[in-house]
Amino acid sequence: MKRIVFIVALLGFGLICLQQRSYADKKVSHAEYAKSPISECNECHKGEGIAPNHGADFVREHRVLAGKANKNCNQCHDQAWCLDCHQGGGTGDDLSKDQAGRDYKPKTHRSDWISIHPIKSQDNPQQCYRCHDQKYCTDCHSKFPRNNLKSLGFKSHDNQLGARWGFEHGSEARRSLQSCQTCHSDGDVCKKCHSAKTGGVSPHPRNFKAGNYKDRSGSRTCLQCHLPGRF
Structure with a gap:
């Protein structure tokens, strides 16, 4: 009789252990606890090594x-x-x-980010807020008059006449070709004028070094005219 009681007790203890293990391994939706205080989380998680560090x-x-x-x-x-x-x-x-x-x-935060970040911030501000709060922006922007902020980095040409931008875009491209590629990623816009095939302005300026431009553009612009491995 004692042996039977012992076996039953042992089986019961084993079932309890298995049940607790299954609860521990199961990931339960915590949506309803999103606004709960840390102390309430600790009621379940204190023994699992999960520190209350989600400040x-x-x-x-x-x-x-x-x-x-x-x-x-x-x-x-x-x-x-x-x-x-x-x-x-x-x-x-x-x-x-x-x-x-x-x-x-x-x-995206490459070396010319200070120049092109206005484009990205207008495109999707929520991405910025994942890491930065409003004070992070105002620490720099508050030092300048509001009407001067656009001149700090990327020079927008949305409202400029084509002829005027035709003279000015070269200096912007030489300063930061990557900022141009934020919108013109494949270089197709450049090819309309800067292509030996169209007879327009040479895409290779004086003292041109292919390696510099190829590395900075990831070869995307070069591939508009050249075959892979031929430049």
């Missing part, structure tokens, strides 16, 4: 914790949750271990 600035600071070897983000989040911001719906970048530092910058 107000966690959107910027989470990369430090995510880059650590003992990170436990996947106890609540899967990779798709991260990609909501880091790909497609956010900065357009894939995640990798070498992007986990505090100085991480999206691929």
